[in-house]
Amino acid sequence: MKLRLHFVVDPMGWLCISIVFGIWLYNTFFIPKLVLLPHYNEGHIPWVTVVCYYISSALCIAALFRASTADPGRLPVDPHIPHSEREHWELCNKCNLMRPKRSHHCSRCGHCVRRMDHHCPWINNCVGEDNHWLFLQLCFYAQVLSLFTLVLDFCQYYYFQPLTGLDQEKFTTRHELALLRVSALMGVVMFGGMTSLFYTQMTGILSDTTTIEKMAQFSNEVYGSKRSWQWALAEVCGTRWKLLWLIPLRSRQPLQASHHFRTHV
Numbered sequence: 586m587k588l589r590l591h592f593v594v595d596p597m598g599w600l601c602i603s604i605v606f607g608i609w610l611y612n613t614f615f616i617p618k619l620v621l622l623p624h625y626n627e628g629h630i631p632w633v634t635v636v637c638y639y640i641s642s643a644l645c646i647a648a649l650f651r652a653s654t655a656d657p658g659r660l661p662v663d664p665h666i667p668h669s670e671r672e673h674w675e676l677c678n679k680c681n682l683m684r685p686k687r688s689h690h691c692s693r694c695g696h697c698v699r700r701m702d703h704h705c706p707w708i709n710n711c712v713g714e715d716n717h718w719l720f721l722q723l724c725f726y727a728q729v730l731s732l733f734t735l736v737l738d739f740c741q742y743y744y745f746q747p748l749t750g751l752d753q754e755k756f757t758t759r760h761e762l763a764l765l766r767v768s769a770l771m772g773v774v775m776f777g778g779m780t781s782l783f784y785t786q787m788t789g790i791l792s793d794t795t796t797i798e799k800m801a802q803f804s805n806e807v808y809g810s811k812r813s814w815q816w817a818l819a820e821v822c823g824t825r826w827k828l829l830w831l832i833p834l835r836s837r838q839p840l841q842a843s844h845h846f847r848t849h850v
């Protein structure tokens with residue numbers, strides 16, 4: 586797997602991604618310390634739950650790292666444009682470079698991105714043709730991790746505390762209870778936000794419409810072709826192997842060199 590890192594120089598983006606990283610750190614260190622490991626030691630939680638929690642946390646941070654450092658689909662300075670595809674290319678009036686239609690110029694990143702969906706400050710990167718699958722994975726694993734955390738918080742309040750044989754004062758300090766409440770609130774906000782984002786991303790992918798095109802409201806007449814969900818996701822993830830759709834540590838192979846130039850097949 587060739588891994589070329591791509592960093593966007595944007596202090597506002599660094600601040601946003603630090604907040605996201607902080608939320609992940611909180612979930613990965615405080616929840617196991619406050620709920621998971623003490624109750625595992627007391628025999629209230631099976632080891633499978635502990636392993637699953639750490640796996641979902643690891644997949645979440647791997648997807649965040651890859652989505653924020655992967656090249657979203659930056660165009661080369663001197664692209665090779667096959668003669669038959671020339672009519673599908675246009676000149677960007679901001680960077681003066683040729684780009685395929687549906688590319689957009691991102692003012693935050695300072696370059697054009699193939700099939701750009703949007704610029705996401707929370708990952709400090711554009712979401713484009715080459716990293717859209719990683720952004721989807723990040724939404725998915727953030728949902729899984731925040732739901733897992735919410736369930737553990739809920740169990741801690743209503744189920745585990747009465748079970749513990751330890752002195753309540755020693756087991757859970759007031760400080761830890763406050764942290765748990767913060768975690769529950771964060772879990773609700775994250776789970777709600779990620780679920781709605783994942784839903785809008787999936788409807789966009791299934792209708793072959795990017796967020797920018799939806800906002801511009803011209804896509805339905807130009808693109809917006811209906812595809813089966815398997816084909817749509819295979820194209821975005823760059824593989825037909827469904828298990829690989831969930832793995833962030835791999836590279837994406839485009840299924841079609843230029844997917845809307847159907848005459849050139």
Ligand SMILES: [Zn+2]
Nearest residue numbers: 677680690697
């Ligand atoms: Zn441009």
Ligand SMILES: [Zn+2]
Nearest residue numbers: 691694704711
């Ligand atoms: Zn951008």
